[in-house]
Every structure is written in C-alpha cells, then in structure tokens.
Amino acid sequence: MNQLSHLNHAGEANMVDVTDKAVTLRQARAEAYLSLNEHTLTLITEGKHPKGDVFAVARIAGIQAAKKTWDLIPLCHPLMLSKVEVVLTPLTDPSRIHIETLCRLSGQTGVEMEALTAASVAALTLYDMCKAVQKDMVIESIRLVEKQGGKSGDYQGKRYD
Template sequence: MVDVSAKASTRREAVAAGQVRMSRSTFETLVAGNAPKGDVITTAKLAGIMAAKQTAQLIPLCHPLPLSKIDVQLTPYPELPGYQIRVQVVTTSETGVEMEALTAVSVTALTLYDMAKALEKSMQIECIRLVSKTGGKSGDYYSLSEEK
C-alpha cells in the first residue's frame, strides 16, 4: 500500500460513468416500474452507494477513505435504449476517490442487470470510465469525450 502520510488532506472529487444497454421491451418495463424483482432503480442506487463505501475491501491496496458525498444518478436513455449511470464521490483526504466512483458505477450496473435479468439476459454493461477528478498533487483531469 502506498504511503500517503506525507500528503496534505485536501478536497478531492471524482466522477465516473457507464451505461446498461437493453432491449426496448426491457427498457419500457423498467421505466414503467414493472420489474418482477421490484424497484430496480432505487435498489441499484443503494448498491452503488454501498459499493463506494466498501471499495477498500474490494480493491487490493486501496486506502479506506472517509467519504463526504456519494451521488448515484441513473438516467433512462430511450435512444440507447437503456440507462446511463453517473456517480460523483467527494472526500477530504490524502488520496483520491477515483476507484470509489468507478466501483460505484460498476456495482450499480451489475445490480441493475441482476434486478432485470428475468426480463432479459442479453443486456450489456458498457463504457465504464472516469469522467473527471479534481484535487490532489497530480492535478485535475477531465475526459476529452465528456461534456463538463
């Protein structure tokens, strides 16, 4: 594990994103709130929050961090069809929260898949990526493919 004890504790933020692509009929069932396993969206959001908080136990050598904010957004995207996922994580610490944001997106997508797999097994989890990170010694990062 990297020694971060000499680093200043500063505000750090990371945003990650991904998407789950599905058939039009599965999408319409989820939007209508008629999934057999219940409230897919709320459950997936809660799973993402829980995953961000457990990142240090899931990713070897990842520092446990005090998280100040975890915001999980699942947005229906009819053009896909499917859902876009966007997670913002904030801390004041010696190291960044990129892994927490990426873990939250991944588990949100996996939970959405799990909750809807009775409707469709061919859903695709796609494009999990870091959108931005701010704070820390390495400076800010913004993905060129994302709108700010």
Template sequence: MSDRLTHQDDEGRVRMVDVAGKAGTQRRAVAGAHIAMSPDAFAAIRDGQGPKGNALQTAELAGIMAAKRTSDLIPLCHPLPLTSVKLTIEPDAQSGGFDIRAEVTCSGKTGVEMEALTAASVASLTLYDMTKALDKSMTISAVQLLEKSGGRSGDYVRAPE
C-alpha cells in the same frame, strides 16, 4: 504522471501507497457506466415494473453502498472517510439503456476515483441482476472516469467522444 507504478516498491513487491506525509485536500471524482438492454426490459425498468421491484432505486442504493466499501473490494485502496456519494441513473431511450453517474467526494490524502468507479460498476451490475429475468443479453459498457479534482496530479476531465 509518474513513470512508475505507485503500488510497487523498488523490488516490484505489491504495497499500499504511504500517504502519511501528504496534506489532505478536497477530492472529487465522477465516474460513469452504461447498460444496454432489450426494449421490453428498458421499458419495464424505466417504468418501475421490473420483476424484482424498482431496479433503479435499488441500483442507486447499491452504488452508494459499494463506494463506501471500496477498500474491502480493491485490495490496495485506502479506506476513506467519504463526505458525499451521489448516484444517478438516467434512461437513454436512443440506446435503449441507462446511463449511470457516480460522484464521490472526501477531504483526504488520496483520491476517490476508485470509489466512483466502484459505485458505477456495482450500480450497473445491480441493474443487470434485477433485470436478468427479462433480458440475459444486457451489455455493461463505458465504465470510466469522467472527472477528478484535487490532489497532486491536479484536475482531469475526460474529453468528449
């Protein structure tokens, strides 16, 4: 890990990192999020009976679309030619919510962690939006990088909690 922030120059001004001299490598990142909700909202979404239609399919599509638009949302992210975005949302009956997992890959000069995190975040926000008529007290949590591979900093796997 570097001991300085990469998005600042020597005078502390904000900058986009110059990746021109870096070799392209295969990059992969996996991010997750969790949304907890009331038992009624959980059952409706799990069974595809939400007030706005199938919330799970809509949230998966929203997450995929968000990964593709990350550089439009996060100011210093490079636009990347993504090769794959996979988003899954699984029910977690024990917590009364859903686990969201976004996996993003590309062959490029910079990583796809922000794309994976954006996908997981937007998918969880979409579930909230599609379900808020049933439960306004939903909680989105555990938005986090789970794994990454490729690039100069090497591989990372989040330790189990």
C-alpha cells in the same frame, strides 16, 4: 520514468503511505452504460418490473460499493467519503441506462476508484435485477469522467455522447 508508487524497494506490491500528504478536497465522477431492450427499459421506468424498484436497489448498491472499495481493490485505502451520488438516467434510441457517480471527500488520497466501483456495481446490480426479463444486456463504457484535487491535478475525460 517515475517509480511506481504501489511497489516497494523490492518491487513487491505495497499500499502507498499517504501519511505526509496534505488533506485536500478531492472529487471524482465516473460513468457506465447498460444497454437493454426497449421492453425491459419500459418495465423499469413504468414501475412494472417484477423485482420492484430496480433503480432504488442499483442506487443503494452503488453507494455501498463506493464505501467498500478499499475492501474490494487490494491496494486502495479505506476512505471517509463525505458524498456518494449515483444518478441513473433512462435513455432511448438506443435503449440504455446511463449510470453516473460522484464521490467526494477531504482527504489524503483520491476517490477515482470509489467512483468507478460505484458505477460498476450499480451496472452489475441493474443487470442482476433485470436478468430474469432479459439476459443479453451489455454493460459498457465504464470510465472516469473527471477528477479534481490531489498532487496530479484535475482531469477531464473526453465526452463520447
């Protein structure tokens, strides 16, 4: 079994030293879903939600979260992201919102956590913006969809839709 890279020689949690790693292009996509009722989804898509443009706020929150991942997840490195994208797609039957994020950089460590954090915070922001209208929404299926680059190579998750 490979030694865990986030543990030092004494078995203590430790930030990985990436100094000697090559700078390469790295990219990750993540997704999440927010299940909500048809009425709430209609308020959002028709621009009639009492809190305004719910999608705009969630999109900005996701982008901001990706940039702050190192501040939220203790052993993540601060990264110079070159691209963060948050796409929010309303779906019907069942009524839900698909959140897909993309993070990209040229660097020494991956961006999976940034993509996952962006998807999570965008979902939480959608929930926060809509909780006055509906409290029984469900955030689900937060996952890494794919990653490219780095020592461990590319990863493509299974499609579940």
